[in-house]
Amino acid sequence: xxxxxxxxxxxxxxxxxxxxxxxxxxxDLGVELLFNADSFKQIAEAPSTSALFDVLRxxxxxxxxxxxxxxxxxxxxxxxxxxxLPPSGGSSVTDANxxxxxxxxxxxxxxxxxxxxxESQVWHSRLGLLxxxxxxxxxxxxxxKTAVILKKEVTACIECSASVYGMFLW
Amino acid sequence: MVKCSKVTWLSDDSVQIAVQCLCVLSRIDHDLVEESTGHIxxxxxxxxxxxxxxxxxxxxxEFLSLALSFHTKTRTxxxxxxxxxxxxxxxxxxxxxLSIRASYDGFVAxxxxxxxxxxxxxxxxxxxxxPGQTLDTARQVLVxxxxxxxxxxxxxxxxxxxxxxxxxxxxxxxxGSANTGREDVAAGGVxxxxxxxxxxxVLTSLPLHTIPETxxxxxxxxxxxxxxxxxxxxxxxxxxxxxxxxxxxxxDAWATQVVxxxxxxxxxxxxxxxxxxxxxxxxxxxxxxxxxxxKVDDCLPEYGVEIxxxxxxxxx
Numbered sequence: 001x002x003x004x005x006x007x008x009x010x011x012x013x014x015x016x017x018x019x020x021x022x023x024x025x026x027x028d029l030g031v032e033l034l035f036n037a038d039s040f041k042q043i044a045e046a047p048s049t050s051a052l053f054d055v056l057r058x059x060x061x062x063x064x065x066x067x068x069x070x071x072x073x074x075x076x077x078x079x080x081x082x083x084x085l086p087p088s089g090g091s092s093v094t095d096a097n098x099x100x101x102x103x104x105x106x107x108x109x110x111x112x113x114x115x116x117x118x119e120s121q122v123w124h125s126r127l128g129l130l131x132x133x134x135x136x137x138x139x140x141x142x143x144x145k146t147a148v149i150l151k152k153e154v155t156a157c158i159e160c161s162a163s164v165y166g167m168f169l170w
Numbered sequence: 171m172v173k174c175s176k177v178t179w180l181s182d183d184s185v186q187i188a189v190q191c192l193c194v195l196s197r198i199d200h201d202l203v204e205e206s207t208g209h210i211x212x213x214x215x216x217x218x219x220x221x222x223x224x225x226x227x228x229x230x231x232e233f234l235s236l237a238l239s240f241h242t243k244t245r246t247x248x249x250x251x252x253x254x255x256x257x258x259x260x261x262x263x264x265x266x267x268l269s270i271r272a273s274y275d276g277f278v279a280x281x282x283x284x285x286x287x288x289x290x291x292x293x294x295x296x297x298x299x300x301p302g303q304t305l306d307t308a309r310q311v312l313v314x315x316x317x318x319x320x321x322x323x324x325x326x327x328x329x330x331x332x333x334x335x336x337x338x339x340x341x342x343x344x345x346g347s348a349n350t351g352r353e354d355v356a357a358g359g360v361x362x363x364x365x366x367x368x369x370x371x372v373l374t375s376l377p378l379h380t381i382p383e384t385x386x387x388x389x390x391x392x393x394x395x396x397x398x399x400x401x402x403x404x405x406x407x408x409x410x411x412x413x414x415x416x417x418x419x420x421x422d423a424w425a426t427q428v429v430x431x432x433x434x435x436x437x438x439x440x441x442x443x444x445x446x447x448x449x450x451x452x453x454x455x456x457x458x459x460x461x462x463x464x465k466v467d468d469c470l471p472e473y474g475v476e477i478x479x480x481x482x483x484x485x486x
Contacts, residue, residue: 123187130194139198150202154195158206160188161213 006059012070027073034074035081043078044099047106060110065118071107072128078103079136100138101146104129108149123160126153189229196236207237207250211257215280215364230281238290242298248307251372254282254291255314258364262350262357270356271424277360288371295375304381308373308389312396315362315369319400322358322429323407326422329355352422359425362404363432370436374443390448397437397450404433408473427470434476 008030011023034052042050056074060067079100107129111122130153133139139146192210196203203210214230241250260270260277281287299307329351373393378386408430440448 120183120187123184123191127187127191127194130191130198134194134198141199141201147202150195150198153191154203154206157188157192157195158209158213161185161192161210163185 005055009059009067009070012073013067027077031077031081035078037085040082040085040099043103043106044095047102048109050106053106053110056110057113060114062114062118065114065121068111068114068118068121068125069128071110071125072132075100075103075107075129076132076136079132079138097138097140098143098146100136101133101143101149104133104138105149108153126156186226186229189226189233193229193232193236196233196240200236200240203237204240208253208256211237211253211282212259214257214282215260215277227281231284231287234281234287235290238294242294245298245300245303247294247299248303248310251291251307251311251368252314254368255311255365257282258318258361258368260357260360260364262353270353270360274360274428277364283364283367288367291368292371292375295372296377299377301377301381301385304376304378305385305389305392308376309392311369311372312392315365316396316400318358318362318365319404319429319433322355322362322425323403325351325355325358326426329422352425355422356425356428359422359428362429366432366436370439373448374439378447393440393448394450397440397448401433401437404429405437406430408433424470427473431470431473431476434473434480438476438480 008026012027012030039050039052043052047053060071079096082096082099108126111125114122133150139150141147192203210233214234237250241247260273262270277283332351376389378389381389408427437450441450
């Protein structure tokens with residue numbers, strides 16, 4: 001899968017999600033290969049240094065900003081796949097949501113890595129990721145760590161909107 | 171407090187998406203954005219001066235609705251009202267890129283001051299302000315508006331004094347400094363005009379029928395005192411600057427007319443409010459105002475409209 005990752009991500013980024021049956025099959029197949037018990041365990045232990053994000057960092061870079069559009073798709077697939085697995089070892093819905101937020105946080109690190117040169121694609125991707133958080137209801141206000149993650153998003157949004165008219169505001 | 175933050179000039183598209191992100195974050199859990207809502211609202215009037223203002227207006231409207239909805243559910247509308255009034259503070263043009271006059275239409279048309287938002291705010295006020303919040307809200311709104319008026323008046327006096335008139339010793343200032351002063355006055359005038367729009371909506375929508383008569387009387391007294399106090403002063407300042415305008419006194423007739431028009435509008439709406447039924451008493455300011463609008467050709471259009479409206483109402 002690793003050797004085909006670049007081609008798969010490019011395919012996912014170029015096709016529209018509902019464009020064809022073949023598109024859906026290829027996406028699903030990639031999701032099946034990417035997200036399994038091992039990858040969930042790695043992401044749970046150290047999301048940023050997991051094999052999945054190592055691969056993503058290699059392919060989603062400033063030279064390929066169009067691949068940023070795949071991050072919301074990956075997060076939605078990750079969240080649904082994790083929920084579809086039977087609970088094991090005392091894991092719960094709360095754990096699954098917390099894991100999804102770890103995935104979100106690691107995606108944010110990727111966005112920062114791409115930098116300001118492609119800020120439009122970065123913001124489109126950020127919006128997509130937040131919509132996944134909303135649609136999949138993975139945020140819990142009782143989890144302080146995830147609240148901190150999303151409050152950083154608020155700060156980034158305010159800095160962006162304040163920057164359009166100059167250098168005022170607190 | 172004004173502070174220069176990290177500035178990266180971002181594309182208009184990015185700013186629109188950033189405001190959309192704030193809406194999503196609010197829908198996820200409004201508590202995430204609640205602490206920052208004041209800052210967010212403060213960015214809207216200026217953000218909407220940018221070229222893609224129209225596209226930004228849609229998510230900005232949505233964010234305003236989300237914030238209003240949150241505060242109606244939590245019965246904390248006064249917090250939202252005072253944040254809206256704080257957000258009226260217009261940055262002087264010397265720290266942005268357009269003159270205040272050039273930006274004026276954009277400020278007036280920004281989402282927080284649109285008819286649709288003010289209608290929503292009015293409906294929320296009538297239903298969700300609690301009896302215990304009514305009197306304090308009325309008083310505080312008037313205090314905030316009076317503070318804005320006094321800051322405007324002080325800035326105007328300072329500019330006039332720097333120009334060689336008024337109580338301060340005459341002195342020459344550089345042209346740049348004089349322009350900066352005039353822009354500060356213009357910004358202060360527009361700030362008053364915007365805040366008066368929020369104040370008008372709030373004061374004419376207070377659910378006075380839900381509070382005891384003694385409390386109602388206190389609200390009406392507070393409104394009447396303001397109407398015969400600083401609101402009257404603001405109206406008369408417009409008359410003064412229009413009738414005896416001198417090209418050389420350093421005063422900004424445009425800014426003063428903006429303030430006077432807003433004060434007239436506020437007074438007119440308070441008097442005409444069938445909901446709150448304020449009695450402001452008779453004032454003889456309108457004769458002077460009618461005379462002023464007849465004599466001056468380059469009167470600010472909305473000032474003329476407000477004078478005619480008030481005069482018409484006075485004759486009715």
